[in-house]
């Protein structure tokens with residue numbers, strides 16, 4: 001699979017959007033990192049690295065159209081960006097462009113992606129990457145690549161949350177963060193992801209972001225996140241309020257137990 005050519009198709013697609021807009025640039029950088037992390041997770045668990053890498057490259061392609069149409073990445077007030085990504089690729093036909101590039105230098109019988117099942121798999125994995133939970137009843141292969149992509153996406157989100165504009169949020173939490181509600185802390189103790197829309201303060205939003213790490217599916221993903229260190233930065237903010245400090249400690253303690261008990 002020709003990754004360089006696939007990246008060129010990606011870049012020529014995103015050239016249609018304004019890359020001087022920080023939002024656009026953020027998503028371009030995020031895309032390449034997620035592709036790379038997905039590749040590493042696939043390598044670690046013995047999955048098809050090219051397929052995982054490609055799912056990362058394409059998973060957020062709808063983000064550019066989302067921000068152009070609605071001026072926001074907030075799905076709740078605009079559109080489900082995972083569905084939009086899959087629609088642009090597989091309904092509007094953008095995937096055909098990638099397909100040509102991916103296999104421009106191999107003979108057609110080496111071409112695994114021309115297989116309809118693989119295309120369907122890629123489409124499903126992209127549609128599921130942002131859902132709160134993975135639905136029941138998926139076959140093993142779909143489940144595995146969905147998990148890889150979701151883990152890779154989460155792993156890069158922790159980086160994003162330590163950089164501008166989120167560094168400003170972290171600074172505000174350090175100085176004036178208010179304690180999270182009991183409801184949010186219950187979810188922490190249950191080691192669950194916090195549903196979107198129930199967080200009311202910046203600290204609650206930070207806690208909800210940290211909680212995503214409860215649901216990292218693979219040990220290799222957890223190792224990548226641990227090595228990156230961004231989650232640690234978030235869970236160790238030097239907050240001034242004592243209750244907030246205790247709550248962050250609870251998040252760290254639960255994370256440690258959760259990761260120690262994980263089965264995969």
Ligand SMILES: [Fe+2]
Nearest residue numbers: 059060129130
């Ligand atoms: Fe996404």
